[in-house]
Amino acid sequence: MNRLRLWLLAVGGAGLAALLVAACLDLPGFGGSRHPYGDRAVRAALSRHTANTIASVNFDQRAYDTLGEMSILFAAVLGCVVLLREARDEHRARPEPADVARPVRRYALLVLPVALVTGLYVIAHGQLSPGGGFQGGVVAATALHLLYLGADYHALERVRPLGVYETTDALAVSSYLVLGAAGILAGTAFLANTLLPYGTFNTLSSGGTVPLLNAAIGMEVASAVVVLLAHFLDQAVEIEEEHGRGTP
Amino acid sequence: MHVLPYPVAAYIFLTGCYGLATSRNLIHAVGCLAVCQSATYVLLLAVGYRDGGTAPVFSDMKPGSRPLVDPVVQALTLTDVVVGATVTALLLALVLQIAKRHGTVDPDELRELRG
Amino acid sequence: MNGWILAATVELGGGGAAALWGVTTGPPARRVVAQNLTTSAVCPALLLLAQGYGRPSYVDLALLLALLGPVGTLVFARLLSDDLAGERPGAWPLTWTAAGLGAAVVLALCVAGAPGRATVKLLVIGALLISGNVIASRALAGGYRGVRGG
Amino acid sequence: MSDALIVVVLLLVAGSATAAVAQRDPARQALVLSFLGVLLAALFTVLQAPDVGLSQLAVGSALTPLLIMLSVRKIRRRGRSEEEDG
Numbered sequence: 001m002n003r004l005r006l007w008l009l010a011v012g013g014a015g016l017a018a019l020l021v022a023a024c025l026d027l028p029g030f031g032g033s034r035h036p037y038g039d040r041a042v043r044a045a046l047s048r049h050t051a052n053t054i055a056s057v058n059f060d061q062r063a064y065d066t067l068g069e070m071s072i073l074f075a076a077v078l079g080c081v082v083l084l085r086e087a088r089d090e091h092r093a094r095p096e097p098a099d100v101a102r103p104v105r106r107y108a109l110l111v112l113p114v115a116l117v118t119g120l121y122v123i124a125h126g127q128l129s130p131g132g133g134f135q136g137g138v139v140a141a142t143a144l145h146l147l148y149l150g151a152d153y154h155a156l157e158r159v160r161p162l163g164v165y166e167t168t169d170a171l172a173v174s175s176y177l178v179l180g181a182a183g184i185l186a187g188t189a190f191l192a193n194t195l196l197p198y199g200t201f202n203t204l205s206s207g208g209t210v211p212l213l214n215a216a217i218g219m220e221v222a223s224a225v226v227v228l229l230a231h232f233l234d235q236a237v238e239i240e241e242e243h244g245r246g247t248p
Numbered sequence: 249m250h251v252l253p254y255p256v257a258a259y260i261f262l263t264g265c266y267g268l269a270t271s272r273n274l275i276h277a278v279g280c281l282a283v284c285q286s287a288t289y290v291l292l293l294a295v296g297y298r299d300g301g302t303a304p305v306f307s308d309m310k311p312g313s314r315p316l317v318d319p320v321v322q323a324l325t326l327t328d329v330v331v332g333a334t335v336t337a338l339l340l341a342l343v344l345q346i347a348k349r350h351g352t353v354d355p356d357e358l359r360e361l362r363g
Numbered sequence: 364m365n366g367w368i369l370a371a372t373v374e375l376g377g378g379g380a381a382a383l384w385g386v387t388t389g390p391p392a393r394r395v396v397a398q399n400l401t402t403s404a405v406c407p408a409l410l411l412l413a414q415g416y417g418r419p420s421y422v423d424l425a426l427l428l429a430l431l432g433p434v435g436t437l438v439f440a441r442l443l444s445d446d447l448a449g450e451r452p453g454a455w456p457l458t459w460t461a462a463g464l465g466a467a468v469v470l471a472l473c474v475a476g477a478p479g480r481a482t483v484k485l486l487v488i489g490a491l492l493i494s495g496n497v498i499a500s501r502a503l504a505g506g507y508r509g510v511r512g513g
Numbered sequence: 514m515s516d517a518l519i520v521v522v523l524l525l526v527a528g529s530a531t532a533a534v535a536q537r538d539p540a541r542q543a544l545v546l547s548f549l550g551v552l553l554a555a556l557f558t559v560l561q562a563p564d565v566g567l568s569q570l571a572v573g574s575a576l577t578p579l580l581i582m583l584s585v586r587k588i589r590r591r592g593r594s595e596e597e598d599g
Contacts, residue, residue, distance in 0.1 A: 038318030
């Protein structure tokens with residue numbers, strides 16, 4: 001059985017490898033100078049005064065696509081919450097506080113605000129320099145968990161009212177939708193960037209709705225990651241199964 | 249050099265697939281899937297690269313002063329990296345559920361349990 | 364193209380290969396030390412690349428790595444503390460060498476660039492990188508004792 | 514010169530991807546995956562995609578390892594409590 005499976009894998013892998021290599025040889029050469037879509041995207045971004053073309057593609061030219069990505073993210077987090085909830089045959093045991101060396105604890109508490117501010121900076125400058133809601137959100141959420149690494153889980157739980165983050169997550173998703181629908185009300189299309197003035201090139205308020213959508217994504221990603229990690233931490237640290245029942 | 253990144257992406261993908269198929273631990277399998285995902289990032293960004301180009305980000309340079317790489321593939325990859333991580337989390341949550349229901353994370357043992 | 368990129372190539376090639384070798388072989392203690400050194404090998408290389416490409420905005424990458432790299436090491440130090448309990452991997456000579464390398468790169472870039480906000484940012488990154496690495500090494504060398512269930 | 518840099522980083526990425534698959538213990542694999550994450554970020558910088566590099570750094574250096582290590586810990590704890598049980 002196992003032998004057969006390995007053979008099957010080898011044959012399938014060899015076939016796939018041959019196809020992939022054939023495809024690679026047919027692709028336009030690496031580093032070529034023909035990028036029709038890229039050139040048009042850059043022109044469109046400049047015409048809308050967005051300094052970071054990638055942010056413009058994400059939140060303006062292909063904002064609808066980002067809506068899809070955001071729903072995948074939202075659904076994945078929802079799935080995790082459902083899968084990792086406390087079941088009837090489980091109970092919470094209070095973890096013993098960890099014994100963390102003093103320099104490590106100090107470092108964590110010092111770096112926590114720095115990392116949070118960096119995350120917010122990355123979100124806020126998304127339409128200007130490299131960065132944006134997706135990256136900054138993850139950084140800000142990870143920063144919060146320095147509290148778990150530097151102190152213990154109980155300390156983290158005190159600054160992390162989970163309900164607030166779950167609400168923020170849902171609010172951020174709906175604000176993205178509302179911003180999109182505002183385009184329809186203004187007489188153009190869903191998620192069309194015609195609502196706000198484009199502003200001065202390379203300033204924080206440039207790009208029309210790009211900064212707003214960017215901020216909504218930042219909020220969504222940050223609270224989604226916090227909720228996600230909260231459930232994993234609950235499972236790994238607090239929740240224990242009742243003994244003596246055995247597995248079904 | 250003119251095609252090197254494409255075969256590398258294909259190689260990473262196939263390596264990840266090999267790991268997925270031969271894995272004896274579901275957490276390890278999820279890690280292999282993350283390797284497969286990274287192959288797609290490499291491929292997409294390699295397609296968008298331009299010799300001597302730089303990122304189409306104008307916070308610190310004048311538009312039109314240098315050749316630019318393709319921003320469209322970068323936008324695709326950028327969202328996928330973060331969404332991919334949450335999907336990894338979803339799969340890990342599934343693994344934890346399986347461990348709870350069946351008491352094992354070895355795919356072969358799981359099959360024996362079933363039939 | 365220029366000296367900065369050449370330096371980055373050497374740093375990434377040498378440091379990356381060494382870290383890859385360390386992280387894939389040997390006992391767990393050696394692996395986590397190698398994982399910690401990844402940060403101090405790649406972060407200066409990112410700074411050098413930003414200078415070599417003439418794009419100050421690429422410096423954000425180094426800033427993020429200097430912040431989050433040690434956090435990743437702390438994750439392993441905390442959650443692998445059972446496996447590391449008997450071994451106390453410290454590797455202080457390596458840590459200080461890496462810190463010195465980071466400091467040298469940051470100083471070189473400070474001298475090369477005009478003084479101003481960019482210099483302050485570079486110094487902040489340097490401070491974060493070095494302190495992060497030293498603290499992460501400390502955490503690996505028995506920074507977490509008695510983590511039971513926590 | 515730029516080409517040499519791209520080749521070096523690509524080969525390192527390919528090597529660490531192989532290593533990540535070859536490590537059969539999930540905790541050790543998580544170490545290699547975090548290394549692979551940082552290296553991918555360097556590759557993306559070299560390919561002039563700093564936005565993607567930032568994304569990869571944020572996810573690969575701390576978040577994915579944390580998720581995997583927490584799962585490993587949960588499963589190890591289960592194993593331990595079952596041993597104590599019977």
